[in-house]
Amino acid sequence: MTPGARVAAAIEVLQEMAEGLAAEQALTRWARRSRFAGSKDRAAIRDHVFDVLRCKRTAAHYGRGDSPRALMIGLLQTQGADLAALFSGEGHAPLPLVPHELDFPAPPTDEATVWNMPDWLVPHLKDSLGEGAAQAAIALQSRAPVFLRVNTPKATRSEAMETLSEAGVVTEPNPLCDTALTVTEGARKIRNSSGYQDGLVELQDAASQAVVAALPTGGRVLDYCAGGGGKALALAMDAERKVFAHDIDPRRMADLQPRAKRADVKITQLNTGDLEGAAPFDTILCDAPCSGSGSWRRAAEGKWTLTEARLAELTTVQDAILDQAAALLAAKGTLAYATCSVFRCENEDRVAAFLDRHQGWKCTYQRRFDIGPEGDGFFTAHLKRES
Numbered sequence: 001m002t003p004g005a006r007v008a009a010a011i012e013v014l015q016e017m018a019e020g021l022a023a024e025q026a027l028t029r030w031a032r033r034s035r036f037a038g039s040k041d042r043a044a045i046r047d048h049v050f051d052v053l054r055c056k057r058t059a060a061h062y063g064r065g066d067s068p069r070a071l072m073i074g075l076l077q078t079q080g081a082d083l084a085a086l087f088s089g090e091g092h093a094p095l096p097l098v099p100h101e102l103d104f105p106a107p108p109t110d111e112a113t114v115w116n117m118p119d120w121l122v123p124h125l126k127d128s129l130g131e132g133a134a135q136a137a138i139a140l141q142s143r144a145p146v147f148l149r150v151n152t153p154k155a156t157r158s159e160a161m162e163t164l165s166e167a168g169v170v171t172e173p174n175p176l177c178d179t180a181l182t183v184t185e186g187a188r189k190i191r192n193s194s195g196y197q198d199g200l201v202e203l204q205d206a207a208s209q210a211v212v213a214a215l216p217t218g219g220r221v222l223d224y225c226a227g228g229g230g231k232a233l234a235l236a237m238d239a240e241r242k243v244f245a246h247d248i249d250p251r252r253m254a255d256l257q258p259r260a261k262r263a264d265v266k267i268t269q270l271n272t273g274d275l276e277g278a279a280p281f282d283t284i285l286c287d288a289p290c291s292g293s294g295s296w297r298r299a300a301e302g303k304w305t306l307t308e309a310r311l312a313e314l315t316t317v318q319d320a321i322l323d324q325a326a327a328l329l330a331a332k333g334t335l336a337y338a339t340c341s342v343f344r345c346e347n348e349d350r351v352a353a354f355l356d357r358h359q360g361w362k363c364t365y366q367r368r369f370d371i372g373p374e375g376d377g378f379f380t381a382h383l384k385r386e387s
């Protein structure tokens, strides 16, 4: 496909999203009906679509509208692309720009447009991050780096780096965690590399790894909100731990056992009804459902679909999860709370609310990870009973 045809395809995908499809669904549908497209075409189209999602307001500003075509014109203008070459009307490229589309406005001045987020989120971000809010908003407008976790039962960090480089995947040690690598070249080759297929590495954000690395070693450990099991797998690298995984929706753990097998680690899955019988646990990690604001570089739709009501609902669920997990903890155990959110209302405020509800508990550790080149935005806190 020509670059112009890829832009036309991205406009088609954005149109389907405007009609109600989620980005992944729209991209999959487009790929199914466009068998002629190669993997590089699909990747380029995906990049256009997600770039628009990350920068929708500035794209709409420069494109003078929020139609899919206007968004692509605005986005490509901010990227300094050769619009005349891309919108040539030749072959499958979009039709040439008409005069009013070439009349680009002055740069935006209002904060929500510059920060590329809904108006209501601006005060939330400021309240949460103070002077760091602008940096976070800007960081959310770029593609996230790719991070890997070295599966230490199978390889050291340097062995994994060596094996990956043979497949053209270039990495460097990530400062957030001893097991983390930042991919600097060849990210698209990871899944076919022997390092990945043989379980030497897993795809996992570096801050997410650091959250697990901060937990006490050994003991009976419950990943209470295990989801796909990324953190459970990281926990299970410590052979002294007996790791249990639970999720209110067990279907989310469907891939956990094959992944554990590939990583050569053992994880026991528990249904909600089995939790009480398996308690007490020495460590319980509650990687709670959240807005995902720390990872909106990867899942940019969340930035536009989150509502104030949903955010409030999430804080209620987060409180309930902490209360349920606390009842399963051993007397001297550690209750760890984590979110991939940067909002105070989902982080520090939840810890404070827990301590208000539970007399005789204290917070022994707390860390916030900024959105940046080293990892996604994350928050974690450890809660213990006062002895």
Ligand SMILES: C[S@@+](CC[C@H](N)C(=O)[O-])C[C@H]1O[C@@H](n2cnc3c(N)ncnc32)[C@H](O)[C@@H]1O
Binding pocket: 224, 225, 226, 227, 228, 229, 230, 231, 232, 246, 247, 248, 249, 252, 287, 288, 289, 290, 317, 321
């Ligand atoms: C942030 S995701 C977990 C991601 C996962 N820990 C990982 O690292 O891949 C949150 C998970 O919490 C689960 N969840 C939501 N409410 C829950 C509850 N009340 N109890 C347990 N799990 C819950 C969701 O189904 C979802 O899979």
